[in-house]
Amino acid sequence: MDKRLSLALLLSVIVLVGWYSLFPPKPVARQQVAPQSTAPITQPVAGAGDTTPRDLAQAPSTPALGLVVGDSEARTLELHIGTPGKPGSYYAKFTNVGARLLELRLGDSYDLPNLDESERRLIEHWTHLVDSVPQEGKWTGSMSWRANGQATALERGSPLDQALWTMQAIGPAEAPTGVEFELQPGAGVGFKKKISFRPDSYDIDVELTLTNEAGTAGAARFLFTPAEVVPLESGDKFYIEPQAVAAGRQPGAAESRELPELEVKARDDSGSARTGAFSLPEGGTISFAGVHNKYFAVLARGDLRSTPTMKGASWHLVRDEPYAALHPDLALKAWRFVAADLTLELQVPPQGQSASWKYVVYAGPKDPDALAKSSPDHAKLLVSDLGMFAKIAHFLLWVLNFFHGIVGNWGVAIILLTLSVRLVLFPINRRSQTAMSRYQAKMKRVQPQIEALKKKYEKDPARLRQEQTLLMQKEGAFPPLGGCLPMFLQIPVFFALFAALRASHDLRQAPFALWIHDLAKPDQLARINFDTHLPLIHTIEYFNLLPILMVVLWVLQQRLMPKPTDEQALKMQKMMMIMPVFMGFFLYSYAAGLSLYMITQSTMGIVEQVVIKRFWPLDMTEQPKKPGGFWSRIAKLQEEQSRKLNQPSNKKKGKRG
Numbered sequence: 135m136d137k138r139l140s141l142a143l144l145l146s147v148i149v150l151v152g153w154y155s156l157f158p159p160k161p162v163a164r165q166q167v168a169p170q171s172t173a174p175i176t177q178p179v180a181g182a183g184d185t186t187p188r189d190l191a192q193a194p195s196t197p198a199l200g201l202v203v204g205d206s207e208a209r210t211l212e213l214h215i216g217t218p219g220k221p222g223s224y225y226a227k228f229t230n231v232g233a234r235l236l237e238l239r240l241g242d243s244y245d246l247p248n249l250d251e252s253e254r255r256l257i258e259h260w261t262h263l264v265d266s267v268p269q270e271g272k273w274t275g276s277m278s279w280r281a282n283g284q285a286t287a288l289e290r291g292s293p294l295d296q297a298l299w300t301m302q303a304i305g306p307a308e309a310p311t312g313v314e315f316e317l318q319p320g321a322g323v324g325f326k327k328k329i330s331f332r333p334d335s336y337d338i339d340v341e342l343t344l345t346n347e348a349g350t351a352g353a354a355r356f357l358f359t360p361a362e363v364v365p366l367e368s369g370d371k372f373y374i375e376p377q378a379v380a381a382g383r384q385p386g387a388a389e390s391r392e393l394p395e396l397e398v399k400a401r402d403d404s405g406s407a408r409t410g411a412f413s414l415p416e417g418g419t420i421s422f423a424g425v426h427n428k429y430f431a432v433l434a435r436g437d438l439r440s441t442p443t444m445k446g447a448s449w450h451l452v453r454d455e456p457y458a459a460l461h462p463d464l465a466l467k468a469w470r471f472v473a474a475d476l477t478l479e480l481q482v483p484p485q486g487q488s489a490s491w492k493y494v495v496y497a498g499p500k501d502p503d504a505l506a507k508s509s510p511d512h513a514k515l516l517v518s519d520l521g522m523f524a525k526i527a528h529f530l531l532w533v534l535n536f537f538h539g540i541v542g543n544w545g546v547a548i549i550l551l552t553l554s555v556r557l558v559l560f561p562i563n564r565r566s567q568t569a570m571s572r573y574q575a576k577m578k579r580v581q582p583q584i585e586a587l588k589k590k591y592e593k594d595p596a597r598l599r600q601e602q603t604l605l606m607q608k609e610g611a612f613p614p615l616g617g618c619l620p621m622f623l624q625i626p627v628f629f630a631l632f633a634a635l636r637a638s639h640d641l642r643q644a645p646f647a648l649w650i651h652d653l654a655k656p657d658q659l660a661r662i663n664f665d666t667h668l669p670l671i672h673t674i675e676y677f678n679l680l681p682i683l684m685v686v687l688w689v690l691q692q693r694l695m696p697k698p699t700d701e702q703a704l705k706m707q708k709m710m711m712i713m714p715v716f717m718g719f720f721l722y723s724y725a726a727g728l729s730l731y732m733i734t735q736s737t738m739g740i741v742e743q744v745v746i747k748r749f750w751p752l753d754m755t756e757q758p759k760k761p762g763g764f765w766s767r768i769a770k771l772q773e774e775q776s777r778k779l780n781q782p783s784n785k786k787k788g789k790r791g
Contacts, residue, residue: 211301213310215331216241218255221498222334225257226313232295233315233327234275238264238497240430247643247651263430263497265363267454267471272296274452276361276432277495279327279342282477285354290319294356304330312339322349323482336498337508340434344480345488355445355479360495361432362473363452364425368655372724373428373636374400378474380423380447381514382414393514394421399449401472408469412447420444421511423474426500429639433496434476435509440491446477501639519637526630531638538640544653545646548727552734555627562623563742580605635727646730653727656681674722680729681722687736688714694743 208231216223223241228234239260246259253259264276280295281288291297297317305311312330319325326343342358364376381394397412414420419441424433436444451469458468483489496508500519505512520527530551537547583605591598635641641654650657658676692714721728 208298209301210236211303211313213303213313215310216333218242220334221336221504222332224331224497225260226331228301228313228329229273229275230299230301230315231273232275232278232280232293232297233299233301233317234295235264235277235329236266236273236275237262238276238432240498243430243499244643247645261430262365263432264361265365267363267452267456269453269455274362276359276363277327277329277340278357278359278362279325280357280359282355282357285356288319288321288323288349288354288482290321294319294325299325299327304328322347335508336496336504338495338497340493340495341490342478342480342493343488343490344482346483346485348485349482351482351484353479354482355477357448358434358476358478358493359473360423360434360476361425361497363471364427364430364432366470367427367429375427376401376425376472377427378423378425378449378472379433379515379518380412380414380449380474381421381511382412382447383419383421384415385417385419393517394511396514396518398518399472399474401470402451407451409450410448412449412474414447420447420476421514422496422509423447423476424496425472425474426515428637429500429642430498431496431500431505431512431515433508433512433515435494435496435511437492437494440493443478443480443491444476445479448475448477449473450475499639500637516637520630520633523626523630523633526626527634530627530631531634531640534634535640543646544641544644544727545650545730548653548730549734551631552731553738555624556735556738559623631731632728635725635731641725641727644727646726650680650726653730654725656723657726657729678722678726678729680726680733681718681724684721684729684732684736685714685718687733687740688717691736691739691743694740 208229211228211230213224213226213228215226218241220242225237225239225241226235227237229236239257240263241257241260243261244254244259245261246253249259266273266275268274275295278295280293286293289297294317297319299315299317301313301315303310303312304314311333312328314329315325315327317325324345324347326341326345328339328341328343330339330341332339340358342356344354366375368375378399379396381396383392383394395415397414399410399412412423420436422433422435423444424431426432435441450473452471452473454468454470457470458465461467478491480491481489494508496505496512498504498508500516502513502516505516517524533551533554534544534547537550538544541547541550584602587598587601587605591601635654638654643651644653645651646653649659652658656676656678657680659679660677662674662677721732
């Protein structure tokens with residue numbers, strides 16, 4: 135009966151895998167924050183308000199760009215920047231209300247894998263870098279410039295981030311390069327903001343200008359927010375996103391090649407603390423600040439002249455009111471976004487003069503090469519993602535890239551990496567297994583003597599422990615100290631690979647084989663939407679096969695391990711059989727790349743147990759006892775302590791006490 139049931143389950147899995155390999159389900163797109171425009175919109179500019187699928191090939195050849203928008207009504211401006219499929223390609227949507235960015239999509243990255251060329255030209259499939267949500271009766275916006283403290287005296291009526299600016303596109307009408315905003319609030323100081331996209335680059339130039347017509351010269355503080363709403367990229371429970379970050383150096387270390395100190399503020403579902411300041415080095419130099427999710431980042435920094443104007447950085451939570459309306463029982467979890475604000479201290483020039491400051495906003499993938507090309511300091515962000523085992527993770531990623539350059543498949547590269555790690559550790563594993571086998575053989579020989587001691591000193595546990603220690607010392611039957619060394623050596627590798635697969639942009643949408651289209655996500659063999667109400671897994675959206683295979687191989691590997699002769703060790707081994715099942719629940723929704731690593735690791739362990747040991751058996755010959763070993767010294771100390779406790783004088787003192 136058991137054999138027929140196992141065979142039926144195996145055949146069912148084979149049929150299921152075959153069916154979804156031949157007829158894979160269409161991947162479900164990531165739910166995006168619905169892009170919105172400010173209202174009312176009485177004269178759309180360059181396609182504003184159009185929510186139907188837009189193909190760049192069908193876009194008007196001469197859109198209404200270059201139009202100077204007055205300050206009497208709210209408008210939006212849509213720009214198509216660069217060449218689709220290449221760095222520097224964006225879809226951007228601006229509003230003259232507050233001179234802000236409402237939406238930014240990346241034209242060389244997509245929300246679904248395996249899209250054909252025509253689908254990649256649809257803007258709806260472009261990755262969202264920045265979105266906008268309603269909050270407290272108004273829409274959020276990015277790249278905003280607003281007054282802070284005494285600088286609010288330069289405003290008249292509406293704040294800078296809510297006033298109606300003039301807005302016009304810059305560059306040729308058929309190939310715009312940016313947008314320019316201008317505002318004269320009437321307080322004697324004029325404001326101008328120019329946002330320019332660099333060709334073939336993820337860097338965006340932001341130029342801020344103050345013109346003193348009839349105001350007072352002096353220092354004025356402002357806040358600049360590079361990105362207010364960066365959407366969740368994956369919803370991965372192992373990686374909290376989005377996160378606001380700020381980095382800075384100690385005073386006097388501006389020219390240092392060392393990476394800056396980085397502070398991270400993740401979104402807080404409780405909403406308890408909604409604003410705060412980054413504790414950057416006081417009096418030091420701020421390197422950059424911004425927001426990032428699992429695979430993309432929007433980071434602002436200054437050029438050589440503008441860097442000294444960055445006096446601090448803070449963060450604030452952003453509430454998603456549509457989410458709160460849809461989930462009234464999860465109102466606190468509506469604080470789903472977090473933004474970083476740069477504090478700028480700008481000098482208002484003397485009357486009749488203007489002053490400008492330039493900043494750079496990186497808006498693109500968390501690819502090491504792209505980040506380093508923008509600024510070497512951005513590497514600190516990747517180090518923070520990799521955690522305490524960053525150096526090992528960097529090395530593993532280098533090895534992965536090396537193998538990928540040879541085979542061209544990230545899944546195969548992970549398998550080759552696993553085999554390499556196993557090969558490097560094989561001599562240590564072999565020596566440890568030999569030592570453990572000799573120890574178990576010796577324990578099997580000594581076991582009858584231990585049982586005899588248990589019967590003899592059944593009513594005297596202290597004497598039993600003493601005699602067992604003397605017997606172990608005499609026979610040299612102590613467990614080898616290096617028995618757990620291979621496991622301890624593999625733990626850093628496991629956690630480093632765990633972190634590397636968690637946030638490596640290279641593995642995003644990287645296919646392996648059959649139904650596995652994204653190694654950075656669970657394998658998602660079939661969509662089931664099953665509400666389990668189990669610990670660690672509350673809702674199973676997909677049936678993931680790789681974690682189940684991983685657990686089966688773990689259990690099989692443990693069952694093939696030699697059975698210990700000691701009763702306590704045998705109980706411990708049986709208890710350890712539960713760990714694979716627990717880990718299977720814990721890692722059920724993790725990246726398929728990690729499951730692939732663990733499956734390969736366990737498969738190699740089974741091959742080693744069944745095949746290698748059959749043709750190359752372990753040497754279980756007992757070795758002579760080494761005098762003065764570690765366990766011998768421990769036993770000698772225990773024997774001396776026991777002898778002192780059993781002396782008559784000590785017993786009398788104990789009775790008197």
